[in-house]
Amino acid sequence: TARGQQTHDPSINIGVLTDITGIYATLAGEGSVVAAHMAVEDFGGEALGKKIRVLFGDHKQKVDVASAIATQWFNEEHVGAVVDMPNSTIALATQKLAGALGRISITVTAGSSDLTGRDCTSTGFHWAYDTYSNTVGIARPMVGFGLDTWYFITANYTFGWTLEQDASSAVEKAGGKVIGRSLHPLNTNNFSDYLTAAQDSGAKVIALANAGGDTIHAVKQAAEIGISPRSQTLVPLLVFISDVDSLGLDVAKGMTFVDGFYWDKNRQTREWSKRFYARRRAMPTMAQAGVYSAVLHYLRAVRACGTDEGKTVANSMRQLPVDDFFAPSGVVRADGRLVHDMYLVEVKPPEESRYPWDYYKALSVIPGDKAFRPLAEGKCPLVPV
Numbered sequence: 001t002a003r004g005q006q007t008h009d010p011s012i013n014i015g016v017l018t019d020i021t022g023i024y025a026t027l028a029g030e031g032s033v034v035a036a037h038m039a040v041e042d043f044g045g046e047a048l049g050k051k052i053r054v055l056f057g058d059h060k061q062k063v064d065v066a067s068a069i070a071t072q073w074f075n076e077e078h079v080g081a082v083v084d085m086p087n088s089t090i091a092l093a094t095q096k097l098a099g100a101l102g103r104i105s106i107t108v109t110a111g112s113s114d115l116t117g118r119d120c121t122s123t124g125f126h127w128a129y130d131t132y133s134n135t136v137g138i139a140r141p142m143v144g145f146g147l148d149t150w151y152f153i154t155a156n157y158t159f160g161w162t163l164e165q166d167a168s169s170a171v172e173k174a175g176g177k178v179i180g181r182s183l184h185p186l187n188t189n190n191f192s193d194y195l196t197a198a199q200d201s202g203a204k205v206i207a208l209a210n211a212g213g214d215t216i217h218a219v220k221q222a223a224e225i226g227i228s229p230r231s232q233t234l235v236p237l238l239v240f241i242s243d244v245d246s247l248g249l250d251v252a253k254g255m256t257f258v259d260g261f262y263w264d265k266n267r268q269t270r271e272w273s274k275r276f277y278a279r280r281r282a283m284p285t286m287a288q289a290g291v292y293s294a295v296l297h298y299l300r301a302v303r304a305c306g307t308d309e310g311k312t313v314a315n316s317m318r319q320l321p322v323d324d325f326f327a328p329s330g331v332v333r334a335d336g337r338l339v340h341d342m343y344l345v346e347v348k349p350p351e352e353s354r355y356p357w358d359y360y361k362a363l364s365v366i367p368g369d370k371a372f373r374p375l376a377e378g379k380c381p382l383v384p385v
Contacts, residue, residue, distance in 0.1 A: 010078040011051040012308050014040070014295060017066060017082050017094060018109070020058035023187045023213040024086040027240040028109045031288040032056075032084045034279050038272075039295035047302050054295075055079065059090050061186065066090040067097060074101050080308040081106060081298050084291055086212075088112035088159035095124040102310040104317075106294040109287040111211070111238060112162040113373060116335040120380035123314045125336040128290030129260045131163040132373040133342050134238050137258045137366045139170035141344075142205060147233055148176035151203035153194045153218060155210035156183040163209040163237050179203050184214070191218045195225060199232065208236040215239060216246050223251050240285040244347055244359050252359075253349040258371075260342050261286040261326055262360050268325035283357045293326035293338075331368070335380035339368040 018032045019025050033056045040052045055077060059066035066085070073079035074097070082098060085091040086109035098105035099121030106125040107115050113130040139150075150171050154160040160183070168178045180201045182194040195218070198206040206227065208218050215236050222234050236243075239257045263273035263283045272292070276284045284292075301316035302308050322330030327340035345360040353359065375383055 011053045012047045012299075012302060013053045013055060013073070013077055013079040014298065015070070015073045015077070015079040015082040016054060016056040016084050016291065017059055017069060017090075018056060018084045019061060019086045020056075022061050024109065024211065026242045026246070026282075027212055027285045028084055028086040028287045028291075031276075031280050031282065031284065032109070032291040034276065035284065035288045035292040036083065036295045038276065039292045039299070043296060043299045047299055048306065048308070052299065059085070059087065061087055061090075063090055063093050067093055070094050070097055074098070074103055080104060080302075080310065080313070081295075083294050083298075084108050084287070085110050086287065087157075088115075088162065089157055091115060092119055092158065095119070095121055098310075099123050104298060104310050104313055106298065108290040108294055111159050113166060113378070114158075114162060116333075116337040117373075117378040117380055120335045120378070120382055122382060123310045125294070125314075125317065125332065125338065127294045127338045128286050129238075129258070129342065130337070130372070131159070131166040133260070133366075133371045134258045135163065135167035136170045137342060137344055137371060138235065138237070138256065139167050139176070140174045142233075142235070143171055143174035143176035147204045149203045150176060150178045150205045150207055151198040151201045152178065152181040152207050152209050153191065153198060154181055154183050155186050155214055157186055159211065160209045164207075167207060167209065167237055184210070187213060189217055191221045192225070194218075195222055195227065199225075199227065204232060206232050206234050208234070211238045212240070212243065216243050219243075219247055219255070220251060229254065240287065241283060241357070241359060242285050245282070245357070249348060249350040249353055249359065252347040255347045256363070257345065258342050258366065259286055259345050259360070260340070261289045262343060262345065262362070263289075264358065264360070265343075265362070266325075272325050289326045293322065293324050293330075296324060297322050297332075333375055334383050335375060335378055337372055339372050341368050342366040342371040
């Protein structure tokens with residue numbers, strides 16, 4: 001039967017597992033799905049003589065929902081690679097599941113550095129940023145400027161804990177001190193108690209170890225109660241351009257953070273971002289640009305090794321250089337980490353913004369080999385000691 005033949009000769013299938021309706025929908029979500037489709041189109045729509053199909057699923061921030069979708073994709077839809085996964089608990093579970101089944105998992109939006117650390121797998125990759133790259137590049141210089149006492153407001157799940165841990169360790173290594181923390185549930189609307197505790201602590205830095213909607217709410221409420229650099233410096237450790245757009249430049253101006261992508265950086269980033277904008281009416285975040293890069297690299301690896309068998313493709317992904325607008329001269333390490341430059345940026349005041357989405361001032365480039373945790377420190381079992 002035709003159906004029987006299909007099973008033997010399926011298309012090349014990629015699953016985008018993302019947050020379509022929740023707290024991370026704007027920074028990843030449908031935009032990640034669009035980015036994956038753009039990568040497939042730019043690649044030519046087929047590989048190894050087969051059509052390339054993009055599936056997507058909404059994990060609803062629930063590990064069981066995510067695992068059910070991924071299991072169905074792997075077992076029934078012949079999905080060779082799953083990408084995105086904005087939620088570190090979900091990313092870790094999916095990476096483990098994919099590894100057990102010999103499929104590729106490329107985390108883009110989740111941040112936990114454990115993905116390429118103690119929980120690394122031979123078919124698991126981590127693409128855009130992680131909790132190390134987003135904290136070390138900012139904690140060291142801030143402590144150097146005398147901002148040496150820190151208080152954390154942390155999302156109470158894997159991502160928040162790892163972000164706080166990586167930042168704390170950078171603060172202490174630079175000679176600073178962590179003097180307190182508050183844990184908040186994922187997707188909360190009221191930050192007043194946590195912000196008050198942070199103010200009362202007298203810490204010079206209030207660091208937000210959260211993302212998306214949580215970061216937006218916390219920054220807005222901090223502005224409302226008058227937390228300002230004159231008294232205490234608010235440092236969100238993960239900010240996407242969609243967050244800045246949502247906050248507006250009046251509230252976000254002066255915020256400094258590490259980002260792995262800016263649409264207006266050069267000719268290539270502008271060309272791609274304008275194509276993305278035409279479909280989404282929003283400029284792409286680091287997550288969405290990262291999904292494009294991840295899918296394109298996966299397809300190039302499939303073509304290079306002549307199969308979509310997971311282990312073979314994983315080796316091919318590590319051997320091939322990554323070279324696109326997102327990660328020019330990027331390198332995939334043994335632990336699955338994509339190493340590429342990161343950027344320290346500051347949000348412009350409204351009067352300096354010359355056109356829509358002209359939001360960032362680039363302060364410095366953090367070279368890839370400095371941005372990410374040294375391979376030897378990650379405790380990834382795949383890395384020879």
